[in-house]
Amino acid sequence: MKNCGMAGIAAMAIGVPCIAHAQGSVTLYGIIDTGIEYASVSGKSTTRLESSPVYPTRWGLTGREELGGGTALIFKLENGFNVDNGTSLQNGALFGREAWIGIKNNLGQIQFGVNYTPFHTTLVTYSLGGIDTLAWGNAANNFVLPATLRTNNSVRYVSPAMAGFTLRAAYALGSNGATNLPRTFGNTMAVGISYSLKNFSADVDFMTQVYSTATTPTAASQTQTGNYALFAAKYDFGLAQAAVLFETHRGGSALGSAANYANVNNNFYEVSLVVPIKLSGLMFSFGQYKNLANSAGNATSYGVRYDYPLSKRTAVYAGVAAVVNGSAASFTVNDSAGAGVSVGTPGHNVVAGLIGMSHKF
Template sequence: MRHSKLFAGLVLAGLGAGAVPAFAQTSVTLYGIVDDAVTYSSNQNGKSNTYLRSGNLAGSRWGLRGTEDLGGGTKALFQLENGFDLNNGALGTSGSMFNRQAFVGLKNDRLGTVTIGRQYTPYYLMVGTIGPTTYVTGATGAHPGDIDGLDTTIRINNSVTYTSPVMWGVTASLQYGFGGQAGAFSKGNTYSGALRYDGGPLSLAAGYLRLNNVGGSGATWNGASTGTPGTSSLNQGYVTADVLQHIAVAGIYTIGSVTFGATYSNVQYKPGAASLFHDTAIFNTAGVHASWVVSPQWRLAAAYSYTAASKANGITDAATYHQVSLAQVYSLSKRTSLYALEAWQHANGKSLSANAASIINAGPAIGDSQNSTPSATSSQVVGMLGIRVDF
């Protein structure tokens, strides 16, 4: 009821503002990022590989965003954003024109913002954006396999998001994704919420995300669900989960030109009647990161994370993952950068194979760039030399 009142208030504010069209101002911006790198991986399913990879320092994309000033402190807004592979021109997601974002909404200075469509979660927007991926990038700096969704892996279809105005440095946001399953309201839906404090050099955030699977037969997460998690060697045995839950906290502190940060996340895969595994699986990740703006041209960053499967469907020697990530960025101009990225990951213990078919040695998957190409050995090294151009 509270959310409906907030939405109604925003709508009424917009309607009232429509009575003064002489003051309305409209702005539409075309923007984008083109990013590519020569990439080396020491082991992809048993063999080393050197190849071109698009979207490393930032995902290659183009988009449109716009606002219309409706008066009285209210604006209409929208954003449409498409991801693509620079090396072959393919869509980021097959069959999706605007796979990254597609939403419309109203923003009021006093009441906050309501948006509807395909959107990032409050969990990511408030917690993930002060995590390691902002500083060392998701390609090599996301926690192994992006197991906790603190990079941009998860977006929610059919969702409504409310974000409060900033009050005493605190912002709150809630999101609900409609599952759209007749007679089964909870099937395939999504809940997310987050709080964030920004005050001077300090930022703190906490977030929650729950994805419900539509379920049914099959060996993967049902794509009809509003949210779909990324799949890697870490969670390949649990992709038939009935419920996926993320809880995370993060913080950063800036001293002069140096920013220090820390994160912790807890991820739970809960089985249902149609799942191919039978006991809840839990992954805990703790990490630290730092970034140093050496000069207007140079920025250096580093991150370390430790991930442990504290509960692994009965596996006694459960998997653990150590990951170190480095980034060096040189700005040729405000819009063009050259970069180098390096990362190392080591895995110990056992995990489940795809479809929970058997117990296997844990395989490393650095950041979220090696999700489909894990190492066949206990370690993996990745290096990238690339260029990013913004427009």
């Protein structure tokens, strides 16, 4: 890994080594993750090469320039892509995972662009399947609504830690003034408070997001507002780390929703445990999705995965996971950056096995 200024990046493009300058730096980073998954749905099996089962495959650039007085300009550009065919994720956006510029000082950090929501930060912290990610085998990864995790046209603020408390807040203009969509479509407001003391941490988050019930929204489409709450706690016992999270959704159908999320009132929870075994880790996850209007839409998720590091940057893993669906539910075992094998008709269950490897650079 090499840090170099913008001039250095240009120099590298023509084969000239770069030298980092004190006033600013740019870092190239990434991770490649792939595996082979076997899934069985109602007696029909599928074997496929998986991109990003445990860690979202991506590459990115981060930068920082000191402006003086303890203030720094910072930025991040991150691209997600498929290992199996090389195509970009996030609907083909070059930097669809994150793309923001911001300021950081002793008052906190503020950033503008494509940002993760406070909900995302809490979910990836307390769903213990991977570092800063929702991973294969985790119940939260199978049940969470993707539109709650990342927002375009947004502002995000994170406060410095004070007496163990940290404040996170975000606001997004969903349609950003587009004349072919409802004026408030996709608008998102979120706030979260995190507390950490020694081996214990807890988070509470609240979020609202404006939707339309129309399949293809237009400027004249009616909108609704969905309300979310998220509660999470984690404790490190030394011999094991345990976490629980609970999310509620009320009052609005889901933005870009599938049939699973059409009900306006639903909950899900996950209980996860990671047991360190020397340098490796064994993860257990159990969780349930509750459709409060129709119990036939309920689902239960089970997951076990073993991760073993070959080096500081390379790891291998293997796991088994399952989702048991009610007669009106069709959840599946998802990858960290995409949907798993479809169960097809609602009410079918899925059992999956996975082996894979990841490399960070």
